[in-house]
Amino acid sequence: MRKSLCFLSVSASLTLTACSTALSYLPVYTIDIQQGNIVDQAMVDQLQPKMTKRQVLYVLGSPMLNDMFHQKRWDYLFSEKRNGEDRQQKKLTLFFDDADQISGIQGDFKPGNVPQFKPTLETTVDVPKRDIDRSLWEKIIGVFGFSGDDDAPKAAKENKNTENNLPL
Template identity: 50%
Template sequence: MQNTKLLLTSLTLVGLFALAGCSFPGVYKIDIQQGNVVTQDMIDQLRPGMTRRQVRFIMGNPLISDTFHADRWDYLYSIQPGGTQRLQERVSIVFDSNDQLVGLAGDFMPGVSRDEAILGQDGSSPAVATPKPSEQPKAEEPPKPGSLLEKIQHEVDNVETVPVPTPTPLETSPQ
């Protein structure tokens, strides 16, 4: 009798511990984020020829700065929303020997928003969303007369430069 009670109690306790590890429906699970948050706006600000310092200002510190690949910075971001499948994004930025940006690779492409990449340019298929290197950006049109942009441009063009005075060196007398 005593052994049966002890066995029943220990099985109940083991069962409760086993159930504590299970997930119950309706239980809130937190979103787990790790790494560097990289947005399309950040990628769109990058230009070839930027220095490491300028890239760090836009993108933040790289998650991985490899000793064996000193000319490459890696930015990784992963999120696991509410216990579902983990999503991961990666961007690698490559510099040349003069510490200037020469390229990037990964899940983001310059000038292509995530919506366009998923839906396609005309909404027909995702394969259409690849950027065409032959497309040239449009030349800027001059501002319309009387517009605020035209007034600002006029003020910038008519700014008078003022020379910066150079201080005279202090004379020191020998002691």
């Protein structure tokens, strides 16, 4: 009895370990996990010396880390894990001078020699100015005989004007 119990436990443990190694080769869907600011080389190539913080916000977005003790330093972190691969982490640190302009760049990205400009997809439309004689409210109260200037009816105003113009 004792031998059969020992044999059964050894065979069960070998079977379970074999299943775990067999399951690791099965195709299992894993989601891609992205964390932080997505920063790529094209975005870094748009950075130029003496760019203001506002311009950097337009190109890269808001920084991932804003340190209270280092106000002149912005950190952009990007972490990505795809299909069970090892995690890839990239970092970009921007330093600003006293005039809030870029003074230095550190990290996994190196800016290009020639600045590149991202073509904009925005369009500008000129809307002609509307010539509005009266507002909607003025039209509504005009139906009831009131002018937009006063609360007195138009007929009373006309009578007042004609009374003043009577010959004496």
